[in-house]
Amino acid sequence: MSPLPATLAANPRLDRWVQVEADGTITIRSGKVEIGQGIATAIAAIAARELGVGIERLRLVSGDTRLGPDEGLTTGSQSVEAGGASMRRAAALVRTLFTAAAARMLDVPEDAIAVADGAFAARDRNRACSYWDLREEVNLAVSAAALPVPIERGGSADGAALRRIDLRGKLSGGAFIQDMRLPGMLHGRVIRGRNPAARPVGPDLSAIAAMPGVVSVVVDGDFLGVVARREDQARRAAAKARLTWQAQPLPADTEGLDWMDPGSADTRVLIDEPGAAAVVTLERSYARPYLAHGSIGPCCAVASWGGGRLTVWSHSQGVFMLRRQLARVLRIAAGDVDVVHAPGAGCYGHNGADDVALDAALLARAAGAPVMCCWSRAEEFSASPAGAAMRVRLAAALGADGRIRGWVHEVWSTPHVARPVADDGTGLLAGPLLADPTPASAPAHVALPAGAGERNAVPIYRTGPRRIVHHRLSQGPLRSSALRSLGAHCNVFAIESFLDELAATAGIDPVAFRLAHLDDPRARGVIAAAARMAGWDAHAAGGEGVGRGIGFARYKNISGYCAVVAEVEARDRLFFRRAFVAVDCGAVVHRDGLLNQIEGGVVQAASWTLCESLHWDADGPTVLGWADYPVLRFSDVPAITVEIIATPSDAALGAGEVATGPTAAALANALAHALGVRVRRMPLTPDRIGAAIEAG
Amino acid sequence: MPEQRFDIVVNGLAHSLDLPGDVPLLDVLRTDLGLLGTRTGCLEGDCGACTVLVDGQPVQACETPLWSVAGRAVETIEGLRLEAVREAFLAEQAAQCGYCTNGIIMTVAGLLGRTPAASRAEILAMLDERHICRCGAQARILRALDRAMQGVR
Numbered sequence: 096m097s098p099l100p101a102t103l104a105a106n107p108r109l110d111r112w113v114q115v116e117a118d119g120t121i122t123i124r125s126g127k128v129e130i131g132q133g134i135a136t137a138i139a140a141i142a143a144r145e146l147g148v149g150i151e152r153l154r155l156v157s158g159d160t161r162l163g164p165d166e167g168l169t170t171g172s173q174s175v176e177a178g179g180a181s182m183r184r185a186a187a188l189v190r191t192l193f194t195a196a197a198a199r200m201l202d203v204p205e206d207a208i209a210v211a212d213g214a215f216a217a218r219d220r221n222r223a224c225s226y227w228d229l230r231e232e233v234n235l236a237v238s239a240a241a242l243p244v245p246i247e248r249g250g251s252a253d254g255a256a257l258r259r260i261d262l263r264g265k266l267s268g269g270a271f272i273q274d275m276r277l278p279g280m281l282h283g284r285v286i287r288g289r290n291p292a293a294r295p296v297g298p299d300l301s302a303i304a305a306m307p308g309v310v311s312v313v314v315d316g317d318f319l320g321v322v323a324r325r326e327d328q329a330r331r332a333a334a335k336a337r338l339t340w341q342a343q344p345l346p347a348d349t350e351g352l353d354w355m356d357p358g359s360a361d362t363r364v365l366i367d368e369p370g371a372a373a374v375v376t377l378e379r380s381y382a383r384p385y386l387a388h389g390s391i392g393p394c395c396a397v398a399s400w401g402g403g404r405l406t407v408w409s410h411s412q413g414v415f416m417l418r419r420q421l422a423r424v425l426r427i428a429a430g431d432v433d434v435v436h437a438p439g440a441g442c443y444g445h446n447g448a449d450d451v452a453l454d455a456a457l458l459a460r461a462a463g464a465p466v467m468c469c470w471s472r473a474e475e476f477s478a479s480p481a482g483a484a485m486r487v488r489l490a491a492a493l494g495a496d497g498r499i500r501g502w503v504h505e506v507w508s509t510p511h512v513a514r515p516v517a518d519d520g521t522g523l524l525a526g527p528l529l530a531d532p533t534p535a536s537a538p539a540h541v542a543l544p545a546g547a548g549e550r551n552a553v554p555i556y557r558t559g560p561r562r563i564v565h566h567r568l569s570q571g572p573l574r575s576s577a578l579r580s581l582g583a584h585c586n587v588f589a590i591e592s593f594l595d596e597l598a599a600t601a602g603i604d605p606v607a608f609r610l611a612h613l614d615d616p617r618a619r620g621v622i623a624a625a626a627r628m629a630g631w632d633a634h635a636a637g638g639e640g641v642g643r644g645i646g647f648a649r650y651k652n653i654s655g656y657c658a659v660v661a662e663v664e665a666r667d668r669l670f671f672r673r674a675f676v677a678v679d680c681g682a683v684v685h686r687d688g689l690l691n692q693i694e695g696g697v698v699q700a701a702s703w704t705l706c707e708s709l710h711w712d713a714d715g716p717t718v719l720g721w722a723d724y725p726v727l728r729f730s731d732v733p734a735i736t737v738e739i740i741a742t743p744s745d746a747a748l749g750a751g752e753v754a755t756g757p758t759a760a761a762l763a764n765a766l767a768h769a770l771g772v773r774v775r776r777m778p779l780t781p782d783r784i785g786a787a788i789e790a791g
Numbered sequence: 792m793p794e795q796r797f798d799i800v801v802n803g804l805a806h807s808l809d810l811p812g813d814v815p816l817l818d819v820l821r822t823d824l825g826l827l828g829t830r831t832g833c834l835e836g837d838c839g840a841c842t843v844l845v846d847g848q849p850v851q852a853c854e855t856p857l858w859s860v861a862g863r864a865v866e867t868i869e870g871l872r873l874e875a876v877r878e879a880f881l882a883e884q885a886a887q888c889g890y891c892t893n894g895i896i897m898t899v900a901g902l903l904g905r906t907p908a909a910s911r912a913e914i915l916a917m918l919d920e921r922h923i924c925r926c927g928a929q930a931r932i933l934r935a936l937d938r939a940m941q942g943v944r
Binding site: 133330438440696 | 825827828838877884887915918919922923927929
């Protein structure tokens with residue numbers, strides 16, 4: 096018997112997932128939430144396909160601690176892979192139960208029933224009944240574990256023609272959490288220093304209390320906020336604060352990331368095979384700075400206390416996790432907290448969504464009214480966790496035959512997983528500042544194969560003996576946590592850059608060099624496809640300012656495969672002209688959604704790799720607005736061609752993060768081909784390219 | 792700033808509002824008129840998410856005080872007249888999270904509404920200067936732009 100998908104096994108009652116309503120619709124509930132990646136459409140299309148109803152008859156509820164299944168976090172490109180598998184099984188079970196009931200009602204064998212658009216029809220007879228006719232007959236308050244494995248139809252409703260179910264609404268009016276309006280709702284802002292860990296010295300908020308519309312000035316220990324009737328009044332009042340802040344001075348922000356003190360790292364040797372470092376032909380170091388999430392919409396939450404309960408609307412990636420954390424910090428029972436997901440702007444990892452939920456709850460409690468709290472753009476850049484800073488040192492031995500004979504990968508990294516998941520302490524920003532404080536929890540360790548800083552640190556290539564070491568710094572100058580693909584972006588950037596350097600040392604074409612070290616046919620398949628799409632010429636002369644490079648990875652070494660060929664032109668800066676991407680994420684649920692994630696992954700990774708870095712001084716972050724943080728603009732975006740390699744019998748694998756590392760490496764390798772110089776630190780700015788040219 | 796009466800026309804409807812003149816148009820639309828399709832972005836005039844049309848001209852509503860639009864005509868996504876632009880974005884599925892999109896639609900609609908023959912380069916320069924898409928939907932947005940330009944002409 097095929098085991099239940101994990102999140103269905105954890106939430107086995109079918110009525111948590113599917114409920115047939117009296118009004119001719121079916122409610123489906125998922126724990127995976129829409130964060131701009133299009134998952135709502137994919138989940139609904141899977142359910143529609145398995146139930147045998149039109150997608151327009153479904154009402155999707157996602158991320159609701161009151162009724163829905165607890166599927167953990169919407170992270171790690173797991174939503175189709177895990178959440179989709181559970182919804183598929185649950186919906187197929189429901190269809191099977193209703194088919195049996197229809198057979199009884201129509202007095203025909205079950206295998207003589209066909210379902211289409213919600214109607215169960217007996218073949219060869221003019222009789223039918225629907226989900227809605229049968230809703231009183233079928234008990235869904237049953238455990239999926241007690242039922243036989245159903246036949247899953249596979250695929251998704253509408254096939255290749257499937258379109259996003261949420262876009263028309265979003266492109267027509269209010270649709271996001273920032274657009275929620277509760278009766279009597281007030282608007283709050285937190286008052287924070289530039290360093291979000293700083294504490295105010297003798298704060299005097301009397302001037303703020305007198306500002307127009309201010310209802311409440313909130314002081315809870317070192318947590319300060321203001322609540323006003325209107326959003327603009329709350330913003331103005333918070334901006335009026337002129338306070339003195341005190342915090343540990345931050346270490347100097349240096350080009351070489353010297354602040355990464357090896358002595359303070361938690362070092363884990365992940366693989367140590369004898370002879371890995373016996374001979375070293377080439378040794379190189381690579382780096383990535385801290386990166387900002389930079390969501391276009393501000394982090395936002397709405398909190399309402401009443402009847403002894405707290406209800407929070409949030410764009411969190413994990414509503415159950417957030418419920419437990421809020422309960423701990425607020426000293427109430429988790430059962431007295433409801434967290435309901437509401438869509439936010441694009442989310443690329445652990446941003447301030449959870450933090451602002453606590454902010455809203457604190458402000459609402461103090462004001463005695465429902466409160467919406469939004470962060471300012473400065474808070475988005477300075478208070479939200481950043482994507483971690485990383486350094487990678489690689490060393491390898493190369494045989495006379497051009498084969499790699501030994502491999503060392505050492506990665507240093509600030510935390511990639513500081514989500515509020517721990518059983519003690521809190522990851523919520525305001526927790527330690529309160530009069531009744533909850534200390535900050537330690538960053539989490541995530542074991543391989545997923546890993547965090549060590550994600551994709553183990554090469555997928557045949558390298559001979561390997562030594563893989565992860566030095567995890569418990570903190571750095573900036574707060575950091577999960578950003579799309581975690582350590583994979585920099586580890587793949589480093590490995591794939593280094594492979595090109597080794598290939599050059601061996602005098603072998605980079606594509607041929609990769610294929611010579613790979614056995615996995617799916618890995619070879621995407622590399623060969625990307626090279627073919629790009630018209631890869633092993634003998635193409637570079638060095639004249641125009642070049643091409645390849646990057647490849649299998650995400651987490653267990654998920655989707657992606658190869659990218661980048662074509663670049665080096666002028667006053669590096670222009671990314673064309674991208675050829677081959678991807679194999681197994682069976683495809685939503686073809687256009689997959690293409691959109693790949694295109695977006697390429698563009699976002701190109702922006703990180705070419706443009707982005709966060710900076711600070713002794714007093715805190717110095718990037719406080721878009722003007723301080725250049726990102727890729729419209730005319731900088733390459734023409735992107737994507738080829739999907741999909742074998743329907745292969746399990747569906749997540750696609751959201753597969754493109755980041757390969758894109759970064761393809762750009763660095765294309766730059767090396769275009770100008771004959773190697774830049775090993777992201778971002779690949781004109782200054783760094785110029786310095787590499789001068790260094791010869 | 793003290794409250795004063797301002798008359799503005801939004802999506803063809805006349806409104807009289809008693810508000811301080813320095814309240815941003817963004818808040819007037821969202822709070823006083825309940826038009827929530829104009830997004831709250833950076834509130835610093837950098838990201839373009841709050842773009843609306845004032846007398847047909849794209850402006851960032853977060854940096855436009857109410858007094859400056861008195862007696863003028865404001866158009867938001869809810870009253871979008873060049874429907875072909877929204878349909879082009881939907882046809883190309885030109886969004887990921889969809890948060891920056893309405894502002895971009897308004898800029899494209901503003902430029903094509905005033906000058907149906909506006910060049911792609913001119914519109915692209917405006918997008919480069921005034922809009923940020925963080926999810927990486929730019930390639931689709933440019934395809935939607937091409938489709939909208941065809942639809943409007």
